[in-house]
Amino acid sequence: MDRGAHRTVSDASEALALTGITHRFGAVTAIDDVSMTLRAGTVHALLGENGAGKSTLMRIAHGMIRPDAGQVAVNGTVRELASQGDAIAAGLGMVHQHFTLVPAMTVAENIALGGRGPWSQRAAERVVEELSARTGFALDPRAVVGSLPVGAQQRVEIAKALARRARVLVLDEPTGVLAPGEVQGLLRWLRAFVAQGNAAVLITHKLREALDVADDVTVLRRGARMMSGPAREASEQSLTAAMIGGAVERAPRSPRVPRHDAPVVFRADDLVVRDAGDVVRVRSASFRIAAGEIVGIAAVEGSGQRELLRALAGRLPVSSGTLVRPPAVGFVPEDRHGDAVLLERSLAENVALRGLGGARGVMHWDAVRARTRTLMADFDVRADGPDVRMRALSGGNQQKLVLARELEDGPGLARGAPPERQGEQDRTADHHRFVAPSVDSPPPTASALVVENPTRGLDVRATAAVHDRLREAADRGAAVVFHASDLDEVLLLASRVLVIFGGTVRETPLQRDAIGRAMVGFHS
Amino acid sequence: MSDVIAPFLAATVRTATPLALAALGELVVERAGIINIGLEGAILAGALGALLGGTAAGVAGGYVGATVAGTIVAAIFALFVVRWRADQIITGTALTLLSLGATGTLYRTLYGASGAALTLATSAPLPIPVLSSIPLVGAALFAQPPATYLAYLAVPVLAWWLHRTHAGLALRAIGERPDAADAAGVPVDRYRILAILFGGAMGGLAGGTLVLAQAGTFAEGMSSGRGFIAIAIVVLGRWRPVGVALGALLFGGASALQFAFQAMGWRVPYQLFLVTPYLLTLAALAGAVGRARAPAALGRSLDD
Numbered sequence: 001m002d003r004g005a006h007r008t009v010s011d012a013s014e015a016l017a018l019t020g021i022t023h024r025f026g027a028v029t030a031i032d033d034v035s036m037t038l039r040a041g042t043v044h045a046l047l048g049e050n051g052a053g054k055s056t057l058m059r060i061a062h063g064m065i066r067p068d069a070g071q072v073a074v075n076g077t078v079r080e081l082a083s084q085g086d087a088i089a090a091g092l093g094m095v096h097q098h099f100t101l102v103p104a105m106t107v108a109e110n111i112a113l114g115g116r117g118p119w120s121q122r123a124a125e126r127v128v129e130e131l132s133a134r135t136g137f138a139l140d141p142r143a144v145v146g147s148l149p150v151g152a153q154q155r156v157e158i159a160k161a162l163a164r165r166a167r168v169l170v171l172d173e174p175t176g177v178l179a180p181g182e183v184q185g186l187l188r189w190l191r192a193f194v195a196q197g198n199a200a201v202l203i204t205h206k207l208r209e210a211l212d213v214a215d216d217v218t219v220l221r222r223g224a225r226m227m228s229g230p231a232r233e234a235s236e237q238s239l240t241a242a243m244i245g246g247a248v249e250r251a252p253r254s255p256r257v258p259r260h261d262a263p264v265v266f267r268a269d270d271l272v273v274r275d276a277g278d279v280v281r282v283r284s285a286s287f288r289i290a291a292g293e294i295v296g297i298a299a300v301e302g303s304g305q306r307e308l309l310r311a312l313a314g315r316l317p318v319s320s321g322t323l324v325r326p327p328a329v330g331f332v333p334e335d336r337h338g339d340a341v342l343l344e345r346s347l348a349e350n351v352a353l354r355g356l357g358g359a360r361g362v363m364h365w366d367a368v369r370a371r372t373r374t375l376m377a378d379f380d381v382r383a384d385g386p387d388v389r390m391r392a393l394s395g396g397n398q399q400k401l402v403l404a405r406e407l408e409d410g411p412g413l414a415r416g417a418p419p420e421r422q423g424e425q426d427r428t429a430d431h432h433r434f435v436a437p438s439v440d441s442p443p444p445t446a447s448a449l450v451v452e453n454p455t456r457g458l459d460v461r462a463t464a465a466v467h468d469r470l471r472e473a474a475d476r477g478a479a480v481v482f483h484a485s486d487l488d489e490v491l492l493l494a495s496r497v498l499v500i501f502g503g504t505v506r507e508t509p510l511q512r513d514a515i516g517r518a519m520v521g522f523h524s
Numbered sequence: 525m526s527d528v529i530a531p532f533l534a535a536t537v538r539t540a541t542p543l544a545l546a547a548l549g550e551l552v553v554e555r556a557g558i559i560n561i562g563l564e565g566a567i568l569a570g571a572l573g574a575l576l577g578g579t580a581a582g583v584a585g586g587y588v589g590a591t592v593a594g595t596i597v598a599a600i601f602a603l604f605v606v607r608w609r610a611d612q613i614i615t616g617t618a619l620t621l622l623s624l625g626a627t628g629t630l631y632r633t634l635y636g637a638s639g640a641a642l643t644l645a646t647s648a649p650l651p652i653p654v655l656s657s658i659p660l661v662g663a664a665l666f667a668q669p670p671a672t673y674l675a676y677l678a679v680p681v682l683a684w685w686l687h688r689t690h691a692g693l694a695l696r697a698i699g700e701r702p703d704a705a706d707a708a709g710v711p712v713d714r715y716r717i718l719a720i721l722f723g724g725a726m727g728g729l730a731g732g733t734l735v736l737a738q739a740g741t742f743a744e745g746m747s748s749g750r751g752f753i754a755i756a757i758v759v760l761g762r763w764r765p766v767g768v769a770l771g772a773l774l775f776g777g778a779s780a781l782q783f784a785f786q787a788m789g790w791r792v793p794y795q796l797f798l799v800t801p802y803l804l805t806l807a808a809l810a811g812a813v814g815r816a817r818a819p820a821a822l823g824r825s826l827d828d
Binding site for chain 1: 688689690691693694696697700701703704705706707708709710711817820
């Protein structure tokens with residue numbers, strides 16, 4: 001990457017200039033007088049925590065939201081962008097975090113969408129083939145988008161923008177859904193794209209990525225610009241400080257090694273799980289998970305981790321093989337708003353949901369409220385009381401309450417002494433000790449928690465708090481199984497990693513490269 | 525035998541015509557992800573509009589009145605559902621009930637409480653030369669009022685428009701993923717409004733056909749559930765114009781059976797035939813919904 005070449009051009013023309021942008025949602029000022037300039041031929045990283053206003057700012061640039069104040073200029077011309085159509089016409093293209101593709105349609109149809117006049121499938125297919133050749137993306141014009149893997153869908157999303165002659169691309173958290181190898185491919189492609197005189201804004205919260213690929217960086221915090229300047233003058237420390245304000249101490253990784261006589265909580269032998277469509281998603285998996293362990297499931301989207309977690313949590317039936325699991329497993333699904341909480345109901349009602357399917361008779365609301373208060377105190381859930389609506393809580397506090405609820409009644413809450421910690425030793429070979437189930441000494445209560453993307457949508461502080469709660473639960477003897485799309489999170493939290501690829505589960509050493517390779521099907 | 529079959533086929537096509545017109549309109553609405561339960565109301569309004577237009581300006585005026593009346597009902601639906609993001613099912617139900625009441629009241633106010641014995645010039649069958657003299661099916665298919673030919677024409681035109689134009693692609697995308705269409709620069713709400721207005725115009729035309737090509741008069745509640753049957757036909761036809769046309773013919777045939785059975789002198793209670801289309805509606809929905817894939821965003825709140 002010869003990035004120096006662009007930088008020598010100090011008066012590079014402005015591909016996209018945002019000046020004095022301010023936007024309020026009700027009483028909240030989401031964007032506060034932010035300016036930012038994207039130079040032609042460069043990649044500009046837009047950094048910030050969740051909720052810092054990165055996506056809102058770029059939605060304004062793309063005509064999806066009209067700002068209360070400020071102006072947008074594309075290639076030196078001030079534009080009134082009233083719709084995404086206007087933005088597209090001005091030469092902007094956005095690659096959304098949640099792709100805006102029609103899953104039931106083909107690649108060719110998706111790319112033709114938004115044009116005028118008659119069209120034919122064949123002409124649209126030719127356009128896709130031409131784009132494939134131009135970009136190096138191998139796109140099959142006739143493939144139905146919903147059946148493509150996430151990485152390929154992202155390439156369709158990019159191709160869609162390029163088909164409309166976008167010269168300025170905005171990519172919203174594009175690497176979050178990709179496997180490590182794919183990330184490198186995408187960033188390389190991005191450099192080549194801007195080298196042709198185009199420009200790109202890369203929205204991300206990953207510092208390493210920003211420093212690797214960007215020419216300039218802008219950092220937002222709570223809707224305000226904290227810093228802006230050349231990437232080579234920034235460091236991970238300075239960016240972190242700008243992002244969260246003040247110095248941060250990253251909690252050192254503390255891999256916990258459970259006692260070698262810890263009881264086995266989950267035992268799978270030749271486990272096969274099918275999804276609702278009767279497709280095999282987990283293929284003859286065999287593993288043991290013991291009390292006190294935090295096992296990370298690493299996988300790229302759609303590899304079967306969703307079904308594996310649901311089988312462990314008792315939400316999906318076992319098709320064949322055996323799965324021994326505790327009768328009550330706490331489960332925290334990734335779609336918090338869709339699957340875990342009732343946003344419009346009170347905290348107490350949300351707590352009462354646990355085990356409701358097996359409950360009978362009259363509700364004792366006073367007892368539920370008291371329990372909710374206890375959980376809120378134990379897990380540091382900040383809210384006015386058990387009667388406030390779930391919606392009033394921040395994402396972090398919602399997630400803490402969900403964790404509290406799902407861990408209730410197990411040793412996760414029992415006030416026993418944490419299991420003895422072992423020193424750091426040969427962790428990779430450690431799991432063999434668990435093969436023989438210790439039936440002789442049954443656990444006091446075999447408690448278990450299954451968690452899916454536990455920190456999605458949470459900021460740094462809330463993420464740390466959730467991690468701490470999970471570690472505490474394991475310290476108290478719960479078996480914790482979690483999946484995180486972000487490999488860094490898996491490495492940070494897990495004491496052991498299982499990689500699932502195409503339904504096949506493999507134990508993988510705790511090394512970034514090995515896990516990254518296994519996630520895309522290579523293993524040594 | 526042909527003295528039974530030819531009239532049966534003619535009755536089938538005649539009964540199927542309003543169903544096909546209404547269902548083709550609703551097809552376009554549903555492809556935009558919206559379900560208009562108010563179609564029944566648009567048909568009824570169309571019937572009254574045909575009466576008003578017909579008495580004022582003859583058959584042509586009747587069709588114009590029918591189309592305008594159906595479009596007005598649809599415009600109210602569009603205003604509530606697209607502009608104000610009201611619930612589709614509740615708005616549609618309210619509109620059907622409103623139409624039922626409003627047409628009855630208007631009719632009685634304009635034509636007196638008795639209201640009976642008001643007859644209107646109907647549009648005469650317009651035989652197409654050569655085609656109408658094909659044995660057996662010629663007269664049934666090609667000696668029909670002009671509205672039937674419009675339905676014939678609408679099927680290939682709509683099929684072409686949906687699958688061979690960018691506008692059709694955009695409409696189908698809106699029914700699947702409105703945010704994807706929006707991101708591609710498609711003016712989503714404008715498409716939805718135009719689709720709803722088109723559906724209303726077609727529904728009104730269907731109501732006009734009941735008055736101008738069949739009954740020759742207006743009766744309160746004369747749509748008698750055809751709007752709901754048309755919605756079932758859209759499902760049965762799998763949201764495709766050709767399928768919808770075939771579905772309309774199936775329902776038309778079920779209704780026409782009673783004429784055939786009478787002609788053959790079979791003594792079957794006529795109520796049995798009156799109920800057939802409705803039983804078929806239930807059977808079609810129970811049997812077809814499982815297999816067919818509806819537009820993914822159908823009926824969803826527009827805010828999602």
